[in-house]
Amino acid sequence: MKRKVLLMGASGSGKTSMRSLIFSNNPASLTARLGATIDVEQNHVRFLGDLILNLWDCGGQDAFMDSYLTTQRSTIFQHVGVLIYVFDVETHEMHKDLDYYRDCLDGLRQFSPDAAVFLLVHKMDLVRDRAPAFERKKRELQEQSEKTPVTVFGTSIYDESLYRAWSNIVHTLIPNAAVLSKHLTMFAEACSATEVILFERTTFLVIATSAPPSAEASDPPDAASELDPARYERTSELIKAFKHSCSRVREEFHALEMELPEFTAVLDEMTKNTYVLIIVHDPTIETAALKLNVRMARRKFE
Numbered sequence: 001m002k003r004k005v006l007l008m009g010a011s012g013s014g015k016t017s018m019r020s021l022i023f024s025n026n027p028a029s030l031t032a033r034l035g036a037t038i039d040v041e042q043n044h045v046r047f048l049g050d051l052i053l054n055l056w057d058c059g060g061q062d063a064f065m066d067s068y069l070t071t072q073r074s075t076i077f078q079h080v081g082v083l084i085y086v087f088d089v090e091t092h093e094m095h096k097d098l099d100y101y102r103d104c105l106d107g108l109r110q111f112s113p114d115a116a117v118f119l120l121v122h123k124m125d126l127v128r129d130r131a132p133a134f135e136r137k138k139r140e141l142q143e144q145s146e147k148t149p150v151t152v153f154g155t156s157i158y159d160e161s162l163y164r165a166w167s168n169i170v171h172t173l174i175p176n177a178a179v180l181s182k183h184l185t186m187f188a189e190a191c192s193a194t195e196v197i198l199f200e201r202t203t204f205l206v207i208a209t210s211a212p213p214s215a216e217a218s219d220p221p222d223a224a225s226e227l228d229p230a231r232y233e234r235t236s237e238l239i240k241a242f243k244h245s246c247s248r249v250r251e252e253f254h255a256l257e258m259e260l261p262e263f264t265a266v267l268d269e270m271t272k273n274t275y276v277l278i279i280v281h282d283p284t285i286e287t288a289a290l291k292l293n294v295r296m297a298r299r300k301f302e
């Protein structure tokens with residue numbers, strides 16, 4: 001199954017940077033070397049075996065934008081599954097950006113009316129008061145989108161916010177996400193785990209999680225009620241950084257085990273295209289047992 005993903009936005013807004021971080025495992029510090037994208041750079045990214053993301057990184061210089069909206073209009077906007085439009089939070093040309101954005105929405109309504117639209121207010125690391133600045137931009141963008149439903153995220157390549165946005169985006173493209181989540185919940189119960197998370201292998205984006213453990217008040221306080229809401233995307237970011245360090249010393253990353261006084265974590269290959277992370281708060285459970293469970297569950301998840 002192939003899904004077309006359009007990545008659009010003004011030149012310099014950060015499209016190629018985020019693509020190289022998420023899909024090529026490059027660190028943020030290398031993005032300053034990226035040149036401007038000429039016309040459209042197409043990439044096929046295999047995601048979960050049979051889902052192929054056909055990523056169109058559309059160079060954002062005016063001459064290219066004008067051509068997408070006129071001569072290339074039908075080629076660009078047909079068969080789109082998802083449009084991701086990137087806005088530089090610090091842009092001095094918001095009017096122009098919005099003109100182009102509205103024109104792109106028109107093209108999308110005309111050729112792919114069912115496409116999902118995600119808007120990224122990017123480079124949020126550059127603003128001081130993030131929350132109010134983001135809310136203001138979000139309102140403005142929602143107004144400009146008129147009747148088209150849009151999902152807006154604040155992102156930066158320097159923290160986990162980029163993973164949060166992209167995990168949400170790819171989640172809408174995964175056909176059997178609910179079934180996966182059900183199986184993970186059963187698996188979590190079998191492991192006496194607090195939580196189980198499934199990551200895609202190359203991007204380390206979150207594919208599915210077990211149902212959040214019930215946060216009922218218990219004595220001692222339930223581990224579940226103390227979980228950090230940003231834990232998934234933080235893990236994606238940390239593991240990607242760790243994988244990058246491994247590649248620098250020419251080692252390949254395979255698996256990870258952590259036994260801390262507070263909890264045990266096992267990260268292991270689940271299928272050809274996924275990794276599973278198991279978090280256990282019961283100190284009597286051995287990592288070897290968890291790994292055995294992963295091995296036995298593999299066939300079910302292939």
Ligand code: GTP
Binds near residue numbers: 016037126
């Ligand atoms: P075109 O290819 O011309 O359309 O531009 P683009 O949207 O692909 O921009 P690109 O990814 O080349 O990024 C332009 C610059 O923005 C680079 O120098 C990046 O390092 C920088 N950049 C990207 N993301 C961020 C971010 O989150 N924060 C900050 N501060 N800078 C960023």
